[in-house]
Amino acid sequence: MNHHVIVLPDDIFQTITTKINGDATRGDVTQTGLRFLRLPHPRTGLSALFLPHELPDKSVSVMLEVQAVAPPNPRSWFMPEGEVLKDGQLLLLTPIDPVFLLIPLLKCSCPYDDTPSSFRSAEDLFEAATSTFLKTMGSDESSEPASHTLDDLLRLLSYQCIDSAMKRICEVKEITAEIVVYRYSHEKTIHYLKAKVRRLSAPTSCEISATIIRQLARDGLMDDGKEELLDLARTKAACELLSQYLLSDLYADLLKQYDFAALNTHLIAIQAEQTAIAESSAPAPKARKAKAQNQKSDAAEKKRKAASKSSNGVEKLKKANVKGMAKISSFFQKPPQ
Numbered sequence: 001m002n003h004h005v006i007v008l009p010d011d012i013f014q015t016i017t018t019k020i021n022g023d024a025t026r027g028d029v030t031q032t033g034l035r036f037l038r039l040p041h042p043r044t045g046l047s048a049l050f051l052p053h054e055l056p057d058k059s060v061s062v063m064l065e066v067q068a069v070a071p072p073n074p075r076s077w078f079m080p081e082g083e084v085l086k087d088g089q090l091l092l093l094t095p096i097d098p099v100f101l102l103i104p105l106l107k108c109s110c111p112y113d114d115t116p117s118s119f120r121s122a123e124d125l126f127e128a129a130t131s132t133f134l135k136t137m138g139s140d141e142s143s144e145p146a147s148h149t150l151d152d153l154l155r156l157l158s159y160q161c162i163d164s165a166m167k168r169i170c171e172v173k174e175i176t177a178e179i180v181v182y183r184y185s186h187e188k189t190i191h192y193l194k195a196k197v198r199r200l201s202a203p204t205s206c207e208i209s210a211t212i213i214r215q216l217a218r219d220g221l222m223d224d225g226k227e228e229l230l231d232l233a234r235t236k237a238a239c240e241l242l243s244q245y246l247l248s249d250l251y252a253d254l255l256k257q258y259d260f261a262a263l264n265t266h267l268i269a270i271q272a273e274q275t276a277i278a279e280s281s282a283p284a285p286k287a288r289k290a291k292a293q294n295q296k297s298d299a300a301e302k303k304r305k306a307a308s309k310s311s312n313g314v315e316k317l318k319k320a321n322v323k324g325m326a327k328i329s330s331f332f333q334k335p336p337q
Contacts, residue, residue, distance in 0.1 A: 003085050005077050008093035011060065012053050036066070037152040042100040042245045045137055047149065050101070051093060052159050061160035065096040098156075098165040099192065100245040105153070106170065106184040107247075108132040119173055119181035122166060126157055129184075168192050186253075193242060193254050200238035201231070212237050219270055232263040 015034075034051060041048040049066035068089050075088025109129040110117050120128070130153040156162045166172075169189040170182040199205060207213050215237075216222055221230045235258055243251045 004087060004089070004091050005085065006091040006093060008064070009095070012051075012064070012093065015053070015055075037155060038149055039101060039152055039156075040104065040133070040137065040149070042104055043243075043247060045104065050096070052156075052161075054159055054161070058160040061164075062095050063098045063101065063159070063161055064093040067092045067094065096245070097196075098159075098161045099168055099189075101156070102162070102165050102169060103189060103250065104247055105129045105133050106166075107186075108136060109184055110186075117183055119171070119183045121179070121181055122157060122163070125182050125184075126154065130154065189250070190253060190257065193246075193250075194257055196242060197235060197238045197254075200241060201234040203234070206234045206237060219267060221266075229263055229266055232258075232260055236260055236263065 012034075034053065037050050037052065038047050039050050040046065051064040051066060052062075053064060054061040068091055070089040077085040077088055079085060106125070106129050109120075109125055109132065130150060133153075134150060166182055169185060169192055171185045171188065173181050175181060207216075212234075213222075216230065216233055219233065220226065221233050239251070239254055239258070242254070246254065
């Protein structure tokens with residue numbers, strides 16, 4: 001069985017540890033009641049792994065995204081008791097809003113002619129939406145991978161967090177206490193995303209990231225008198241964070257809800273100013289050419305002087321008085337007997 005190093009939330013770790021310790025056989029993930037689901041990523045549509053976690057009383061119901069941090073070069077993990085794991089990547093399990101998983105699926109339940117779709121029960125809506133989604137992605141439901149994906153998609157309905165997420169982005173009608181029907185709403189989805197943007201763009205949330213703070217300071221938005229531009233920059237940064245889990249057309253619709261004209265004008269001016277400073281500090285082309293020529297002339301002059309010194313030495317040796325001096329060859333002759 002393959003082993004991996006995983007960083008996961010503490011409550012998930014406690015749940016797994018408790019179930020493993022109470023399991024007399026093997027303590028793998030499937031036997032602890034947790035099952036990984038292979039679902040389409042909400043932005044790319046590519047297959048990705050997710051781990052639902054729900055307590056029996058449904059007091060806790062979350063969806064975790066599995067991400068792998070792989071080193072560029074081959075690495076290994078050295079574990080306690082001398083165990084070595086050849087796979088040196090690190091797996092991260094982080095919570096994801098289940099709304100992001102539902103949006104690309106439920107959008108497939110809407111007609112293409114902009115006519116309102118009909119209300120359906122959660123099961124009917126989900127089954128129709130997932131079937132259309134897989135066909136849109138070019139999958140064949142009769143094939144094994146597609147069937148496995150469809151099974152995992154339909155399994156989502158069994159979790160409380162998915163039921164709550166559907167009510168956030170769908171119109172809901174209660175026919176009776178037992179019968180509730182749903183219809184996907186683009187307007188409710190945009191409204192929900194704008195609420196997330198407001199929460200993420202708050203200073204207490206947005207400026208937790210050191211990267212965002214450095215970018216705001218680099219753009220000159222942390223100065224006094226730039227409060228309005230700073231608010232716009234925080235909002236745009238929040239939208240960019242959400243874009244990692246949104247389809248491109250939905251992200252474009254979200255950006256249309258805000259007016260970033262003043263911010264864009266400021267950023268263009270900052271970019272132009274930085275470019276002007278960089279060009280002014282760099283030597284002009286003529287100056288660079290003149291400098292190169294001077295360096296070439298200096299090198300030639302040094303070479304000429306060195307050659308001149310060598311010639312002068314040779315001439316002095318020629319003029320030296322060698323009368324009465326023994327020749328060098330005489331030192332290599334045999335001594336007289």
